[in-house]
Amino acid sequence: xxxxxxxxxxxxxxxAAVPQAAVTAGPDTPGYGDRADVDNLxxxxxxxREYAISGLARKFKGVGTLxxxxxxxxxxxxxxxxxNTMMIVRRPTDPARFNGVVIVEWLxxxxxxxxxxxxxMAHEAILREGYAxxxxxxxxxxxxxxxxxxxxxxxxxxxxxxxxxxxxxxxSQTAQALRDQSHLILGGLKPQKLIATGHSQSAMxxxxxxxxxxxxxxxxxxxxxxxxxxxxxxxxxxxSMPLNTAIRSDxxxxxxxxxxxxxxxxxxxxxxxxxxxxxxxxxVAGSAHADQYLLDSIGKVSTREVGWTPPECGSxxxxxxxxxxxxxxxxxxxxxxxxxxxxxxxxxxxxDWLGGIKKDANGNAxxxxxxxxxxxxxxxxxxxxxxxxxxxxxxxxxxxxxxxTNYFTASKxxxxxxxxxxxxxxxxxxxxxxxxxxxxxxxxHANSLKRAQAxxxxx
Numbered sequence: 001x002x003x004x005x006x007x008x009x010x011x012x013x014x015x016a017a018v019p020q021a022a023v024t025a026g027p028d029t030p031g032y033g034d035r036a037d038v039d040n041l042x043x044x045x046x047x048x049r050e051y052a053i054s055g056l057a058r059k060f061k062g063v064g065t066l067x068x069x070x071x072x073x074x075x076x077x078x079x080x081x082x083x084n085t086m087m088i089v090r091r092p093t094d095p096a097r098f099n100g101v102v103i104v105e106w107l108x109x110x111x112x113x114x115x116x117x118x119x120x121m122a123h124e125a126i127l128r129e130g131y132a133x134x135x136x137x138x139x140x141x142x143x144x145x146x147x148x149x150x151x152x153x154x155x156x157x158x159x160x161x162x163x164x165x166x167x168x169x170x171x172s173q174t175a176q177a178l179r180d181q182s183h184l185i186l187g188g189l190k191p192q193k194l195i196a197t198g199h200s201q202s203a204m205x206x207x208x209x210x211x212x213x214x215x216x217x218x219x220x221x222x223x224x225x226x227x228x229x230x231x232x233x234x235x236x237x238x239x240s241m242p243l244n245t246a247i248r249s250d251x252x253x254x255x256x257x258x259x260x261x262x263x264x265x266x267x268x269x270x271x272x273x274x275x276x277x278x279x280x281x282x283x284v285a286g287s288a289h290a291d292q293y294l295l296d297s298i299g300k301v302s303t304r305e306v307g308w309t310p311p312e313c314g315s316x317x318x319x320x321x322x323x324x325x326x327x328x329x330x331x332x333x334x335x336x337x338x339x340x341x342x343x344x345x346x347x348x349x350x351x352d353w354l355g356g357i358k359k360d361a362n363g364n365a366x367x368x369x370x371x372x373x374x375x376x377x378x379x380x381x382x383x384x385x386x387x388x389x390x391x392x393x394x395x396x397x398x399x400x401x402x403x404x405t406n407y408f409t410a411s412k413x414x415x416x417x418x419x420x421x422x423x424x425x426x427x428x429x430x431x432x433x434x435x436x437x438x439x440x441x442x443x444x445h446a447n448s449l450k451r452a453q454a455x456x457x458x459x
Contacts, residue, residue, distance in 0.1 A: 018217050019055055019079065021173040023181050026050035026086065031155060032146045033088050033116060033135065035123075038300045044127040047093045051185060052158075053136070054084040055173055057166035060212065061236035070248035074212040074235055083170060084160050085143055088116070091132040091186055099130040100192035101334050102178055104220075106171060106202040107135050111394055113145035113306060117199040117290075118226060118326070120297035125327040128443070132186055134178065137161075138170040149305060165236055167205060168213045171196065175219035193337045195330075197224035200289065207232035210255055211248050222337045223255045224330065227289055230269035244269035247279055254278050254336040256343065258329050260287035260322060261365050262383035262403055264349060265357050275345055280332075282346045284325050285368035286381035288318035288403025295402050302394075311395035312388045318403030320373055320381045324444040331441060344438040363406075369439055372430035372448060376423070377416075378457055379407040410459040417458050427452040 031050040035041060041048055059081060063073035092098045103126065107114035116135045119126065126133055137143060143159040146152070161170070175194050178185055198206040203225045210223050212235060231245040247255050257273060257280065264271050264283050273281040290298075295310065295317055302308040332343035350358040350367035358366040363380035374381065383403040387395050408416070417423035428449060435445040 018172045018176040018219055019058065019169070020180070021053050021055040021177045023177050023185055024052045025184070026052055027155065031088075031152060032086070032149060032305060033114065033301060035090070035116075035119070035301065039123055039127070041090060041127070045093050045097055046090055046127060047187070048088065048090045051087050051089060052084060053087055053170075053174060053177060054082070057081045057083050057169040057173065059165045059236065060168060062212065062239040066239060066241060068242040068244050068246060070207075070211040070246045071250065072208075072212040072248070074216060077236070081162060081166050082160065083162070083166055084158050085137045085170065086146070086156065086159065087134055087136040087174060089132070089134050089185055090119075090126075091189060092130050095189055097130040098132060098189045099334070100190075101195060101337075102132045102134060102186070102191045102193070103195050103197055103224075103330070104171070104175060104178070105133070105135045106196065106198035106206060107137050107142060108199055108202045109137075109139045109142040109145065110201045111397060112141055113302070114142040115298055115302075117202075117294065117298070118197045118224070120294050121226075121323045121326045122330055123297070124323075125330060125441070129331075132189060132191070134174065134185075136171065136174045138167040138174075139164050168209055168235070171209065172213060172217045172219050179219075193221040193334070194219065195222045195224055195333060195337075196220045197226065199226040203228040204231070205233045207245055207247065208235060210251065211245070215248075215252060218252065220253060222253050222333050224258070224333055225255065226258045226326065227260060227263050228257060228267075228270055230267045244272060246273055249274070249276055249279070251278050254333060254342075255280070256329050256333045256336075257281040258326060259283045260289050260383075261285055261349060261357060261368065262287065262289045262401075265383065268351075268355055271348055277342060280343045280345065282325065282329065283349045283368045284320070284322055285349060285365040285370050286318075286320045286374040287322040288320070288381075288383050288401065290398070290401035291322050291403060292317035292319045292405075293321065293323045295398055308394055311390050311398055313385050313399035313402065313404075314388055315385050315404035315406055317385070317405065318381055318383065319379070319405040321371060321444075321448070324371065324440045324448070325369060327444060328439055328441050332438065346437075346439065370430075371434055371439070372427050372452070375430040376427045377408070378413060378455065379405045381405055413458040420457060423455070423457045424452050
């Protein structure tokens with residue numbers, strides 16, 4: 001080997017080359033998480049197929065101090081851990097409808113089963129705007145969860161992820177496979193840009209991915225981190241993690257951080273994130289970690305897969321249409337990657353002297369990114385809820401994460417909005433402002449006006 005070649009192979013890129021994965025199409029029958037009928041995929045010109053992805057994965061560990069600035073270094077400590085897992089691919093059937101962007105979701109396994117949270121939040125836009133979507137099961141408990149489902153027999157028996165230390169590399173290998181094997185996985189669609197996305201626990205692991213792995217592998221063109229915690233997950237069990245972690249300011253790709261009011265209220269350290277030319281952080285006033293819209297979407301699949309039925313909670317789930325902001329954020333990230341035009345900034349939620357979120361006279365948050373529902377309210381939107389019956393984990397999770405909506409009384413609505421026309425006019429002005437600021441898309445703006453027209457306000 002020449003001296004030049006030796007020097008080249010000392011580079012980070014050479015040392016961290018992403019291994020090739022083997023991908024095979026799964027059975028041509030509905031499997032776990034199938035949404036073909038749930039979301040009427042065929043009606044939107046989409047097809048869904050499950051694939052198995054397998055190979056030998058790398059494990060990493062942190063190098064030196066993993067500081068709160070997120071500028072982490074990582075080294076490969078092994079490269080031979082076998083894995084076999086599944087991914088779900090939803091894509092436009094007609095190549096002409098494909099917008100060139102693939103959203104790759106780190107499926108959330110907090111409930112013991114892989115859940116496609118960001119599909120649940122953004123699927124309306126994915127379907128109408130021609131994204132391709134891949135949900136990949138990269139954690140051990142997710143594999144174990146699908147293996148428990150007797151309805152699928154031995155379909156998932158070969159699945160194996162021995163530990164979550166290899167989860168980061170499985171994600172990288174998935175992205176690399178999408179580029180190298182698009183003829184198989186995407187039916188010939190040619191991906192131009194890849195986005196990695198994840199919510200909650202998955203977001204925590206994507207923080208680590210953004211700070212330590214993306215700088216090495218460089219396989220994604222953008223990262224979407226939704227509902228993050230203050231710090232990231234460990235690369236290896238021996239790593240020591242800071243209590244609060246920023247996304248590194250020298251990120252090599254755009255990073256969009258989307259937080260609900262609940263997220264930043266319970267994890268105040270996340271609000272310290274600084275916006276840069278390649279980092280954007282939004283905090284949505286009045287929103288919950290997992291709201292009515294998301295839980296309805298997840299519930300359609302969870303009821304079928306594990307027999308889960310929505311629990312009785314002390315209050316209705318949070319009804320703030322947070323999903324509208326997520327749809328706008330994905331569109332901004334797409335444009336950011338393809339044109340270099342950064343998304344608009346958004347105000348942070350205001351805090352009192354104790355660090356809590358300030359509230360107005362109606363009990364709603366002050367500051368933050370504001371939807372018309374928060375500026376022209378018919379309810380108090382919060383994040384304190386609990387089950388009134390079952391204490392099963394899934395029920396607790398739904399109620400606590402789902403937040404609450406406490407609707408105003410008829411007399412209060414009458415005092416705020418003497419006539420329905422008055423309410424609609426005020427709502428429209430707030431919706432127009434949110435659209436002009438780029439916080440919602442035109443379709444969601446039109447839909448929100450329809451909701452306001454149909455609302456029985458005042459009663």
